[in-house]
Amino acid sequence: MIPAQTFANKKVALFGLGGSGRATALALKEGGAEVLAWDDNPDSITKAAESGIPVGDLRAADWSGFASFVLSPGVPLTHPKPHWTVELARGAGVEIIGDIELFARERTARAPDAPFVAITGTNGKSTTTALTSHVLADAGRDTQMGGNIGRAVMTLDPPRADKHYVVECSSYQIELAPSVNPSAGILLNLTPDHLDRHGTIQHYASIKERLVAGSETAIIGVDDVFCVQIADRLERAGKEVVRISKRLPLTDGLFADGANLMQAENGRFSRIATLEDIGSLRGQHNAQNALAAIAACMKVGLSPREIQSGLDSFPGLAHRMEQVGHKDHVLFVNDSKATNADAAAPALSSFGRIYWIAGGLAKEGGIEPLRSFFPRIAKAYLIGEAAPAFSATLGETVPYEISGTLDAAVEHAAADAARDGSGEAVVLLSPACASFDQFKNFEVRGDAFRTAVNAIKGMQAIGGIR
Structure with missing residues (x-):
């Protein structure tokens, strides 16, 4: 405490x-x-x-x-x-x-030089927080992780110069933290969210901006217009800004070039890390998360070698493209956190041959926004209340069955994937739905998927998820 x-x-x-x-x-x-x-x-x-x-x-x-x-x-x-x-x-x-403000004041009073990384954004906060914390701990740093993930921030150890604090901050927490002053503040991205609590996207963006505006170094993803404007505005105000992009080659900053993560300085490029063969960091969205973590870890003194070691050993987060196990040529992935179509898109974009388990309590728009990924889906296994509506959207484009329950979907998808002759297949739970028709929450749904997968004879579990 x-x-x-x-x-x-x-x-x-x-x-x-x-x-x-x-x-x-x-x-x-x-x-x-x-x-x-x-x-x-x-x-x-x-x-x-x-x-x-x-x-x-x-x-x-x-x-x-x-x-x-x-x-x-x-x-x-x-x-x-x-x-x-x-x-x-x-x-x-x-x-x-709020509690983040209490932490900021205690750090300022007791150990203002204690490395402090604060992470916000509409998507990717938890993975980036966990990844940054893991890389620091892997490099032997005394690391304290909390905030909007894991431990409440005031339950962490008291600030000391040799402790590294990695804190996830929601917009609600930032709104109550006027003096938050991280060593490295990360703003990953901005899309409309929580507008019932903030009124407008402009107000929501202005709250997120406070975190990076108060930081020594502002690390900002520049793949959306709001973040581009924030980065430009802070730089004009004299703030040290590190831009990151998962899709654009930058002349200054960090960007992804396929699996390679590049550093650019005055138009000169060098590879600083790679995500090649790191299953827990698949997809463009995880490239953005990794770039942010790298920039923050560089800010607090880690070497490229230490950073790559941490990336290589990162186990991922439960229910977020979590690699549960594999049997022969089939990988089983738990993405239960994907409770709407937008959240399911990163997983669907990360694999080429998918046996997709989807459904639950549908959100507005259903799975129509995912139509561009339908060619990747070998077959869909539909569960819960959304099954009839999802089957209508899939129509004759994607083979499907209405499995009804998650256990049945896992059993049938595993059997079909085992017969897949393509050489590589994924059984993916990425429901694009809330869980509340059949499960208490997405965690319980993901745990049920993991249990069903691990019960398959000959399954090789992939451990280390936290």
Whole structure:
């Protein structure tokens, strides 16, 4: 835990007592703050009180006595309308911050030179965070990973100059972190997302921009117009900017040339790393993730040799193009995190001969946006509520069966792929659907796929996923 000593002897209000909220409240209490916490969920209040966190209805509190208000990032700050606690804080002139802000202040006060990599973007945040952390740890650095992935940020070890912090930041967290100041700030990409919470894409982009604007070095993917504009704007303001691209050859920055990752300086190119034969980093989207991780690791002092070693040994993330196992010429891949068509596209673009398991609770638009990938699909195995609609889209273009259940889909896809004479085939779970018709969440769905695959006789499991 990081005791929030910068709040010692201050009165702090806190709302949101889920796991990270309780961790933040305890960090404030441990640092000497006088905390009053609350939640709209009575069960969360009970758990907090049992943990020794002072609780009390913030509606009845004297807000003039609070120095700060710590808000859970899951609670609306602006849209669709501010939460009632936000209105109370604003009315009393109390600053509204989140746990990432607490971390930033503690690092600035205790160990401002501690390497700190912060990652945001619409897509790829978790993989880039895990990859950066893995490369640093593989190189022998004391690495602390958390934020919007894994551990709540205030449960990491207290800042020290020899510790490297790798923190995933959502737009909700950045919005509550006005002084976040990473050594390397990464903005991977921007597409419309969370507009119910941010109102417009312009506002959403401006929040993401804050992370890189506050960094020593801004690492920005320049494959979309919003990020191009942000990179140009920060560079004009005098910020050190490293541009990365998964598809464009840059004259300055890092870019992908097939499996080769290139560094460009004043139009001169050199290969800095390769993704050749790294199954956990297939696809253009993972090239972008790797480029960002490389730029960040270079910023905090790693050599190309150390970086390549980390890339080579990266196991990937569970449920994100996770290599589960292989049998003879067939690879089995769990991409259960792909809960809509856009999320399924990277996996479908990464393989040439696919036995595709898809379906669940359909999102708007179904799989029509994936039509350009249909020639890659040897056969589709449709499950869940979306099966009839998906079969209508596939029509006569792609052979399919309505398998109904995931277990049946795995069994039939494995048998068909085993008979494939092309020499290389993939059984891919990339559902393009939410899981809620048959599973609690995408993790449970992915675990069920892994269990079914590993039950196949003669399956060689691929370990190391975390």
